[in-house]
Amino acid sequence: MTKQILSCIAFLALSINCALAQADKKSDLFIELLNQDNVFFERGFNQCDLDYLGSRIAEDLKFYHDQSGFQDKNSFFENTQKYICSDSEKKPIRKVDTNSLQVFPLYNNGKLYGAIQKGIHHFYLRELDKDDVWTSTAKFTHVWLLDNGLWKLSEVLSYDHQNDIAVNEKQRIEQILKDNNVPALGIGIIESGKLTKIEVYGTLDLQRTAPYNAIFKVASLTKPVFALTVLKLIDKGLLDLNEPLHPYWIDPDIKNDKRHQKLTPKIILTHQTGFPNWRYMTEANKLFFEFDPQTKYQYSGEGFEYLRKAIEYKLGKSLEELATEFLFEPLGMTDTRFWWDNEMDETRYAQNFDEHGEKIETEKYYEANAAANLLTTVEDYGKFLEYVINEADLSEKLYQEMIARQVQLGENDFFGLGWEILTEFSDDEFALLHTGKDPGVSTLAIWFPKSKNGYLIFLNGDKVNNIYEELLSNRLYLGNELWNKR
Structure with missing residues (x-):
């Protein structure tokens, strides 16, 4: 041999x-x-x-x-x-x-x-x-x-x-996927700061078994990756959290509105720009301020894209180059990309399905978006989440700024730098989380700084509530409390 x-x-x-x-x-x-x-x-x-x-x-x-x-x-x-x-x-x-x-x-x-x-x-x-x-x-x-x-x-x-317990668990999960017209489920579990489990169930397309390294589109789970890239730039002195962005980028739609001079990385990462989520969702199909920056919270993908363009103009590097330098290469995230480049293995892609189990035509993207469309695997995003839980090699001051309650959303609900913050869990736990939703895509990533536990859930279908309830109520750390909060 x-x-x-x-x-x-x-x-x-x-x-x-x-x-x-x-x-x-x-x-x-x-x-x-x-x-x-x-x-x-x-x-x-x-x-x-x-x-x-x-x-x-x-x-x-x-x-x-x-x-x-x-x-x-x-x-x-x-x-x-x-x-x-x-x-x-x-x-x-x-x-x-x-x-x-x-x-x-x-x-x-x-x-x-x-x-x-x-x-x-x-x-x-x-x-x-x-x-x-x-x-x-x-x-x-x-x-x-x-x-x-x-x-x-x-x-x-x-x-x-x-044994029968593990197999029965697999059969139960795959049955609930089938009952809800969702082909595949990916789960990554972090315990005490270590990625300990990666589980993938179901199929890529209702026919082919989803492999361990199935590639999922994760929608807005792109935002935490971009946010940490920004924080790494700040930690390296290449950007300041509170510096104005107008010397580097002004969107043509708002060039005559002087409120653009107030925009900073911090305002954008905390979703206080005043922008709509996406301009194409507005009647005018143009970018505009719906309120003054830093006066209240409003979730905005446009804001993250605005910051991406400002950074790229300032540093002369693309988001792909920066994320690869500071995250993907150091963490070994070899299956993560912002768009459908030549190395994308389409045979492993978890295709997307609507609530009736009908396939949604795959829309391929050929440029990076700071707020959406990331393609990744459970293992790769699990590595990222493990890195964040262990403070991501950030300075203590900047890490604390990331998990601080920057904006209040509800009685026990806040927003930090790139992450939503939920409080009032048992054992004095609090959680940072982000979700993603697109047609045929539903994702969640959550981590608990006190215990350093966390998990992520990837689904490639629309009818997901029963699946989340099953997973959170019966399997995942403080999942029942999280389910009741949402």
């Missing part, structure tokens, strides 16, 4: 793409490996034909199991006899989920010498005169090698075993 193959196996075990061409499910190789899997485990495992089993295992077999440890050929054979084949009336059996199978051929100088096979298998308890009882489900990666024309099992990885 070459180092290259072993490297690929390790990558596959972690669900990372390896540089191998996947075999088509109608190809001879895929069908051959499906048959090999079926016969090998039916005869060798389910029927305990140990002679056959021995003839189809490589002499240097390596078997990695996430619960029972490592086994070589001898120990694998002994354990099969002892734990699988010792009781003729009650024994475990294995069935493969054929829809989950993937096959990657292995070549040497153009000649096929083996294949990597990935999939999901289920285990049952079989007793005489009784129906099979499901016991667990796991993922597997097999390496099959050709030995004088015979396929032999050479490497086995069996991992991510789930």
Whole structure:
């Protein structure tokens, strides 16, 4: 086994793409490996034909199991006899989920010498005169090698075993997604300042299973990313929180209204510009002040775009360049982008659906927007949220300014710099949160500075209230209190 193959196996075990061409499910190789899997485990495992089993295992077999440890050929054979084949009336059996199978051929100088096979298998308890009882489900990666024309099992990885509790939870979540016409759900959970869980359920488009690294459009969850980019610029002395923006940018629609001279990064990050949310939503389809800046709160995407243009003119760098320099590269957010650039993997995009389960045509964007349209994964945004929870390498003064109650929205509701602030949680907790909403998009990110817990929720559909209620009421930190506040 070459180092290259072993490297690929390790990558596959972690669900990372390896540089191998996947075999088509109608190809001879895929069908051959499906048959090999079926016969090998039916005869060798389910029927305990140990002679056959021995003839189809490589002499240097390596078997990695996430619960029972490592086994070589001898120990694998002994354990099969002892734990699988010792009781003729009650024994475990294995069935493969054929829809989950993937096959990657292995070549040497153009000649096929083996294949990597990935999939999901289920285990049952079989007793005489009784129906099979499901016991667990796991993922597997097999390496099959050709030995004088015979396929032999050479490497086995069996991992991510789930019992009935975990699988029932998955089934329940996927059922509520189906009931509400929402194809996919992504959840990231942060505990004590660490991103500890990434879960993706459902499908990308009602057909293809949503992968761990599914790409979601997150709408206004773009704003916290932009806001932190701005704060990093301030912390580096490249911008001042209270400096006027008119020397760098004046929108042509308001050039004759001197109130533009009052606009600063702080006023914009706290949504006190006086702008409407979007000019296209107004009758005049022009930007204008609906009230004097810094006199009250009004949520405005236009404000964030105004600040983006001012910063880009001042520093001579685009938002993409600045966010990449200060956030995406340092945090390893390799799957996050502001628009559909050439590196966007459209095959992983969680397509958007309306409340009736009808697909919404995907609108692709080709320029950055500081307030909307960010494309990202649960893992990438989870890294960002973890970074924010741990104070984002900001000075203590600026971090405290970010989480301070800058504007009061309600009795226990405020706005800081880029984040809404909710108070009066149990244990003296308070939370900073942001949501995102577009057609076929519903997202939420929340974090609790005291406990350093937090989570994010990505959904690619419109009918989401029942899903949020289920998740917040039953699964997530102080979620029931958050649900009741909203």
